[in-house]
Amino acid sequence: MLPKNLRYIFTNMNKKLLRGSLETIVIKLLSDNQEMYGYEITQKVKELTDDDFKITEGALYPTLHKLEGKGILECSTRSIGNRFRKYYSLTEAGQSELVIMLQDMEDYIKNMQLILNPRLS
Amino acid sequence: MNEQLSKNEVEMLFKFVKSKYVHYIDVQHEIVDHLASSIEEMKAKNPSVSFETALRQVYSNFPITGFASLVAEKQTSLTRYWTKRFWGYMLSYMRLPKIIIAGLLVYIFQLILSNGLSITPSQLYIVLVIAAFCSVGYRYKYGFEFNKDFRDKYLVTSTYLAFYAGIFSMNFYFPLNMALVSAPETVVFDPVQSWLFAIYIVVCLLWIHGSTFIFPKMLKQELEEKYSHLNIKIA
Structure with a gap:
């Protein structure tokens, strides 16, 4: 178990990294699941990462709205019992954006690994 | 479940x-x-x-700010969305098939201007002033209400109306501003000038057309497609 101060540093680092990757995560999930609603996205991320990544509502909705404004996501609203639910899905532009984002992320991870684990020559 | x-x-x-x-x-x-x-x-x-x-x-x-950042981001996103929709309409005249219409209009105005007409640039802008007044008349008769209720109840209409006010006021800014700064003397347009003026007039006319007829339709379509559950009534 890490000491409390180190745990704090790692949790914050994790949050920063997560915030920076949030757009990629949302687009990838929507590509795999066709359409999702906000809460479902937060739960899916928790499930896929065994509760390691927790997306806060304060970070998720601004990201969803930003992507919607950029034309990467579109939404539709449906009634579910006594309230309405907004579902997000990828637009055509979003599909092409996904390819670029995944490539960027792969390159980033590869380069980070080179920095963190330099091969001995 | x-x-x-x-x-x-x-x-x-x-x-x-x-x-x-x-x-x-x-x-x-x-x-x-x-x-x-x-x-x-x-x-x-x-x-x-x-x-x-x-x-x-x-x-x-x-976050500590509650829902404020969420609302602010949604507002930015909707403003960006309306901007994109309107510019999408304007830029559609740069692509096929609409570029043919825009090209034809430019050509017609260029023909008129290069025909040695004895007019001042201010007189030329009368066309645009008339178009701008017609757009106000049309909006007054057929446009929807700008009442406070409609404006402040929904973010989608609030952001729309803020953007709409901007583009609609440009209908007057374009012709009046240019008419005031243009020389009062009669000008015989050379070929380059006549093409430039023709392009300017056509862009302004498309803008006036877009803000008067097309943009209000975009709102109606948006409300029907995405916000039908809210039953927003616009006159």
């Missing part, structure tokens, strides 16, 4: 969201669904937890 919150509890959530200064109904719906989904899941895991405790816990996941 978790057990759904009762109608009464959903109404309490609406009251709660309103008490946190979210006045736009369309935004309230999205936040309420999120809060309700979280509370339902919490109650499914621990049935003894009360509605109030669950709500407090769910709300603590939001």
Whole structure:
């Protein structure tokens, strides 16, 4: 178990990294699941990462709205019992954006690994 | 599937969201669904937890500013969306097939201007002034109401009207501004000038057409497609 101060540093680092990757995560999930609603996205991320990544509502909705404004996501609203639910899905532009984002992320991870684990020559 | 919150509890959530200064109904719906989904899941895991405790816990996941950043980002996103829609219309005249119409209009105006007409640039802009006044007349007769209720109740209409006011006022800015700064002397247009003036007039006419006829249709279409559940009435 890490000491409390180190745990704090790692949790914050994790949050920063997560915030920076949030757009990629949302687009990838929507590509795999066709359409999702906000809460479902937060739960899916928790499930896929065994509760390691927790997306806060304060970070998720601004990201969803930003992507919607950029034309990467579109939404539709449906009634579910006594309230309405907004579902997000990828637009055509979003599909092409996904390819670029995944490539960027792969390159980033590869380069980070080179920095963190330099091969001995 | 978790057990759904009762109608009464959903109404309490609406009251709660309103008490946190979210006045736009369309935004309230999205936040309420999120809060309700979280509370339902919490109650499914621990049935003894009360509605109030669950709500407090769910709300603590939001930042210290509450829902403010969410509303602000939604506002930016909608403004960006309306800007994109209007410029999408304008730029469509740069692509096939509409570029043929724009090209023809430019050619016709260029022919008129290069024909040695004895006119001043100010007189030329009369065309645009007339078009601008016609657009006001049309809006007055057939446009929807700009009442406070309609403007402030929904974020989608609020952002639309803010952007609409900007592009509609440009209908007057274009011709009047240019008419005032143009030389009062009669000008015989050389070929380059006549092409430039022709392009300018056509861009202004397309802008006036877009802001008068096309952009209001975009709002109606948007409300029908994405906000039909709110039953927003525009005259």
